[in-house]
Amino acid sequence: RLEKIPSRIVNGFIMQEWNPQGNYFVVRAKDAHSWVEADMGGLWVQFDPSPIVQGSEFKEFSFREEARQRLEYWNFLWTAYVLGYDMESQKAIAKNVELKSARLSAMFEPFAERWRNHIWGTKAKPTKRNNRKIEHNNFDPKSRVSPIKWVFFGLALSLISGGIYRRLLRRNRDRLGAPTGPGVASYFKMLRVFERKGWFKKSCETPQEFLDRLERHAADFAHYKQPARILSSIYCRARYGDEKLTSETVQTAETAIFRIRNINRNLTKNA
Helix, strand or coil: CCCCCCEEEEEEECCCEEECCCCEEECCHHHEEEEEEEEECCEEEEECCCCCCCCCCCCCCCHHHHHHHHHHHHHHHHHHHHHCCCHHHHHHHHHHHHHHHHHHHHHHHHHHHHHHHHHHCCCCEEEEECCEEEEECCCCHHHCCCHHHHHHHHHHHHHHHHHHHHHHHHHCHHHHHCCCCCCHHHHHHHHHHHHHCCCCCCCCCCHHHHHHHHHHHCCCHHHHHHHHHHHHHHHHHHHCCCCCCCHHHHHHHHHHHHHHHHHHHHHHHHC
């Protein structure tokens, strides 16, 4: 604008993660972004001086990644057709059910009948009487498998699977949603140590501002100050300076997070 060029700041989202299970882009809160546009001869041209979180758009295929995409797609369906169930969704579902119900019913009826017989124990059993083979129902209520047990089994399996999935996401949060690389992961390990102490980094804070706030208001931060400053410096150089960290720098970061964990363990024992 000082050079008399019309310009503006634009707030929006970067679409960079494709979900092939549902054929749509996944847009998260972390994808919020701001950039600059300038009027160049009647056309608004984008200029983006700010860094973008990289890594989510180029993921190698793995069964865990495919399972994550399927879970996200199911969550999308739940949000679209259950939580946001409007008139258009009702019309679409009704039309789809009308077209496919007959075919699905014919397909699953034999399968459902076999499972009903298996669960309720109502399958006819042959017996012999007076040298003649007679078919009758030999159903014993005590031998029946209660459907409630199947329900509880399904709920338990879902809880266990969900716990494992959340643990995997927590352990791999750096790789799935944050910039990765040797030495960078140590910074996020430090953040997790601080979160357990109740020190949470605000999304609007830079790494330096976060440490400055802890130094002013957290009494115990003096013990963590030196290694925390080292990790923050390495992270900023790799994240914002696009610096390729050497093996010595990576070793320095690992030593710093090791010191932070030892300090935290000693302070916890003495508390």
